[in-house]
Amino acid sequence: MDIFLQQLINGLTIGSIYALVALGYTMVYGVLKLINFAHGDLVAFSAYIGLVVMMQLSGAISSSAVIILLTFIVTMIIIAAAGVTLERIAYRPLRSAPRLSAVVSALGASLVIENGIMLIWGPRPKIFPADIVPSINWNIGGVYIGLLQLLVLVISFTLMFILYFFVNRTKLGTAMRASAIDQDAARLMGINVNKIIMTTFIIGSALGAVGGLFIGMYYRGIYFNMGWIYGLNAFVAAIIGGIGNIPGAMLGGLLLGVFNALISGYLSSSWALALTYVLLIVIMIFRPTGILGERVAEKV
């Protein structure tokens, strides 16, 4: 039972990071029907940017809470700007081109960012400082939870709640959902769809940046091609939850995290990735649109 609870905590921590990254995939898919393959690499980029910002700040500021807060804000802004640039350069010119062209462009953008990171920071892994979040651990009935884990959980859930509120309860959020359903009809409502797409990239990239920073702080080692594996996991999470569906991405991320952690706890971590895809296949067989995805049935 202890192993179960411990792995549940660990899984929720990793899962909430997956969820943050998965949201970027699912939101962009929602409005553009495009898998933004470069999203994972933006996440990797955010870890590197975050590390640079953090090292600069720690020379100037002594309070680690302030350092962390500023690192998050600055990194989110930079990555959001990168996401908007990506959309402008790689996707907007192909808006009316066949779907496959945009997918190829996405793969190309992914390679550009990945190799760009390698050119700037080199091929060897970089390490996040160990003591940036004090290593405080609580023992609750035999189950350990660290301060960093608690931070990851609280911040991720807060951000997801804010996003959910924004999308479902605000005017701009409703316009975003409308644009995802029918872009021309949205234009007829007076919605500037280009602005909505830009907003989607800003939010998705900023959430991805938080995910990238958490990956750096939690696992500490970051490497230039890490966007591939974390991106793939988050992408699988988005599909499991139902691509295009925001609560689906959150659920898919958490589910995948817990699933991975339980496999690692009871079996072996080397099985985690293989069985992730078994899970994906099983879910796709029984629910091809994902757990919360809508059945695509068009009324003529």
Place this chain on the structure above:
Amino acid sequence: MSEKEVLLKVEDLKVAYGSIEAVRGISFEVNKGEVVTILGANGAGKTTTLRTISGLLKAKAGSIRYKNLELTSLPAHEIVALGISQSPEGRRVFGTLTVEENLKLGAYTKKTYNNATLSWMYELFPRLSERKSQLAGTLSGGEQQMLAIGRALMSEPEMLLLDEPSLGLAPVLVKTIFDTIKQIKQSGVTVLLVEQNAKAALKLADKGYVLEVGKMVMKGDSKTLLESPQIQEAYLGKKK
């Protein structure tokens, strides 16, 4: 009667999909406060015309002037803000949004939606009021049409474009929809109505145009058109 004010003036409009010209140089006018109808069969270019006025399609040539403003170079969302809204062909309601969310989106160009307008929509379409919090996709075809019209009216337009509002509806609902258009006209909104149901449209309209494969072949006030032998034969199913 005072001098009629021209609200919308379309001149020599040409619209093409690639190399296929769907609208081949049409001209027409809509005066303030009127209901004007464009009749024509499938593929005549009616929907293309409305989509071009709304800015969803770019004109190849010609001009669309609204209160002396050229619309052909403006993006769709700015045209809505100028006071032209559209209930598109096939209704295009946002299926996974509630009825009320759909209506409120109609007022997107306003800072906030006008509560009085929302109440007027529920008065105009009591069925929508009963289904406020239901998802739009679960409504019947007729209800979706009401929602599409209501949503377009939420922006408090000066001019409303209606693209085949009676398409695929049961006769009793067609009557309801046309009665509603009459009420909309009485409230002072100018209406440009594209229809295949020529009889009902002409009964309601002040004047009409007939579009055939991208060209205007007839125009006139509704009464003249209703009595015209060509119209009777081609659109009203009466033999000579």
